[in-house]
Amino acid sequence: VKGRIIDKDGGWQDYTTTIDVLNVAPTISNLSLSAGSVCTPLLGQAVTLTALLADPGADTHTAVIDWGDGHVTTLGSSDIGDLATGLTHTYSELGPQAINVTVTDDDLDTATSSITTTVAGVMLDALSGELEIVGTECDDSVEVHKVSSSTLKVVYSLGGSAATTVTYNASAVGHIRMDLGGGDDWAFVTQNLVKPATMLGGAGNDKLTGGNGNDILVGGGGADLLIGRQGNDILIGGVGIDLLIGDSGSDILVAGSTVHDVDLAALDAIMAEWSSSRSYVQRVANVTDGVDKSSDRLNGDHYFLDSNVFDDGVIDFLSGGGGRDLFFANEEWSWSSDWIADLQNNEFVEGLAEAI
Incomplete structure (x- = not known):
């Protein structure tokens, strides 16, 4: 960053310094899971996961969705918008499932959010x-x-x-x-x-x-x-x-x-x-x-x-x-x-x- 100080007589002096701009990590909000017309995901039925991603910077992002059953979905920077529009998954196992979402920006700062459900x-x-x-x-x-x-x-x-x-x-x-x-x-x-x-x-x-x-x-x-x-x-x-x-x-x-x-x-x-x-x-x-x-x-x-x-x-x-x-x-x-x-x-x- 450069600056110039000018006095009342027209004299001036230039100064130069360095400012470190720190990255702000992204945030995840409104993580939700929809099972359609029923109140809980059913075995063999596609469910939809949505979330909102926010970042004050102009970073690019990637995301990893761990569905809790051994299956993982990875989103690159070009398809990160799928988080907002919805990702689908079909469970083949019964019982509780913990879904974890991790978003990483290009400075390697991360945000995580999780939601649990039970597959009936x-x-x-x-x-x-x-x-x-x-x-x-x-x-x-x-x-x-x-x-x-x-x-x-x-x-x-x-x-x-x-x-x-x-x-x-x-x-x-x-x-x-x-x-x-x-x-x-x-x-x-x-x-x-x-x-x-x-x-x-x-x-x-x-x-x-x-x-x-x-x-x-x-x-x-x-x-x-x-x-x-x-x-x-x-x-x-x-x-x-x-x-x-x-x-x-x-x-x-x-x-x-x-x-x-x-x-x-x-x-x-x-x-x-x-x-x-x-x-x-x-x-x-x-x-x-x-x-x-x-x-x-x-x-x-x-x-x-x-x-x-x-x-x-x-x-x-x-x-x-x-x-x-x-x-x-x-x-x-x-x-x-x-x-x-x-x-x-x-x-x-x-x-x-x-x-x-």
Whole structure:
């Protein structure tokens, strides 16, 4: 930078100095993901990502979009405008996805922004035999039917999508897992299906019905209806006024919530013990950390205790049905006492920790 100073007599002097102009990094705003007419991206459906890029300088930019599933999109300086108009991607995997966007200017300064989403749909893992069903944050409906000895049929509508039917070879399916997310969800497994099912309702007023296997039903937040039907089932109502019906079989009914509600490994371990051939009294001791618990118990160190099973502070209604059941409920006389419709003299009731 050059400058000249002139005095009142016309004398002058030139000066020269250097100014460093520092680069300002770009910024990313309004990062969003659109799934079209449904509230959550669906498996195999194209989604659109948009974002606004700002930079006070006249820099050129490149961008890298990590879609969270191992796929990456790179934008050069000539197509960086695609961020504003929208980039499309199709997911082939279910479950949570974290999308990261990184923009770099020609001075190598960067800006990053991220957004998360959950890809909903139905998929069979051919190796594990797990039939996985992931719902949306809106209302979902799922039906799993045993059509014949060799065929299972799933009919589902997720987050406003049209009803879809898929069929599977029954021998390829070993276990059914549903994680239905938010919304008022409705899901059931037909009574003639022995495959075990794990059904997580998530937030919302859900209606979940198990089949003929040893099922795990977790209502989550909201007023839920859980029906276990046949098998030795675990029913966890969650927070809210819930109705739990064990039906036949030896069931565990929990009026509130537990620390294991979304810990599938812990729930599977407890279910392994609860559905074992041991006596009712021994199974109760094993899953509640009783003094007479077995050293070879199948639940390991995963327990339902009166310190990790929590009262939800409202009335819940429990019916064990046939079989010898184990209840976790608030029996203290108060406005929020839980109601057990058919408690038998040979059945146990465990207390609850204070509401969390």
